[in-house]
Amino acid sequence: MGNPKEAEAFEASTDGVPPPPYQETDNIADAYRPPGPAPSYDVGESSSGSASTSGLRGKFPPALNGYFKMGFTKTFHLGETKDTPLLAARMHSGLTKNPELVLYDGPSDKGPILATATSQSLFRSNSLITIPAQEGVDHDSASQEVIMSCPKMGRGNGTYKFTAKVGVGKETRSEEFEWRSSHGSEVRELDGYRWGWKLVRLSSSTADGGGERATRALGSTSDGLEVVAAWAHNNSMSMSKAFKFQLMGSALTGMLGDRGATVCLITAMRIYTIELATSTAVAAS
Template identity: 65%
Template sequence: MASSKTVEATAYAAPMDGMPPPPPYQETDNRTSAHPSAGPAPSYHAGEPSLGAGFTSSGGVRFPPTLNAYLQMAFTRTFHLGERKEAPSFAARMHSGFTKNPELVLYNGPSEKDPILATATHKSLWKSRATLITVPAREGVPHDTESQNVEMACHASFKHKTYTFTADVGVGKETRREEFEWRSSHGNEVRELDGYKWGWKLVRLSGEPLGSGGDRATRTSGSTSDGHEVVAVWAHNNSMSMTKAFKFQLMGSALNGMLGERGAALALISALRIWAIELNTAAASSSAASGAAGAAAAAG
């Protein structure tokens, strides 16, 4: 039976980016960050994750606590994100990567006519593993008067893969530079996404630790084994649905608004970018397997 990633890739032919196949999903939060500290963030208690009603930024953008990505069966590269298919919060569109358009565009509303909230694309043809994320300036939002460009780097080894980025997050005078890391995981935070067995979690490497870490049975909810806060999770849809593609959830300081509109937007656009990379990889693997099977049949 085809995997959910292969089903999604078949339903939505995203552009290829030449990424190698992803490694098996494993818990990777017991590693120590090799990246320099971005400096201490303002001290506050993030607390345990609460789904609540999400938050609305000072710029008027509402981020629900959870979002599903809904593909359209029509011939289009546009899909929607929302708590329910009938009430989308955001639209997103993928481009081929061979035009001037970014490969992924996230809109602040359910239509491509709405303002752009964030974009993501490969940094260059020679650095396909590096993603350039842009959060444009927001008119009428004093602390977002300048666009922010963020580079998300992929770090891969035989067993693990992570994606890291450093960005300015927060609200108003509380804006500060922080470091984040997407880690593949099959921990409790991912499992709570309607029973998903594996996925990714966004770890806030800067700021105050949430407890002392440890194994899953003893550590603080919403924290990693090395004591960092988990601020978002996402996973592929674990059913064979051809339209409901993946599920995303904000947590902790991203959900309660402490990371601001840009923090939430960066969490969402970076999750979508990794999801698109994995769809491309699954499509490439499926195509290669079909080609090999066809060649073997012809030879036989």
């Protein structure tokens, strides 16, 4: 995907073709799966008619990397490797009618829209996240709008908080989540990253009850809450790799459903684009 012409040819050949169902090929996610059996619930039907839940059995694998194409572009891909793109995303300026960030279900921007993110208004720093309805899925028959509070502080400060409907079928419910900046184990496990963000499920608690970082279990916060995702900026010498994202806990097992996993991903990507825009503005000043 480093050659722009090859990238264009790839996108043209995949326009309108949905990606194949993800098949787990290794045990990379085992460390992030909570102990005990997966939760029991009625699995909803996907738009293609097949059963689908989030995480290991959903639309995308539990771990994704974000890659920019070579050259001047506002499109980037998400996949396990640069050569196996599963999802595409495109950034737009806030001066157009398009959302500032659009996530597509497939390796090009011709696929169905999975989610969008944009500023709530010109005068507020909050972000408006939209998850479109999925045709043929009863519990996803209406689109969902989520307001994520965004701090006006610089990188590494503040929190990003939102309430979203998650779950599957009759188990769908509203829950509160919060992205917190972190130097913890969940972030360090992302290929040695030392700083990043972790998504905390505020309505949950973990068995160990939290505590000091050195003694608490992976996936638990100091205040005893569950971590369901983490992401961090690229920590390698790669010129195209932008960030790494990982589902954990309830998002990994499927308890939060496809929509829950999508909300985890699009909110992480939104924070990434906010930080990217901030860094660009600082560099230009």
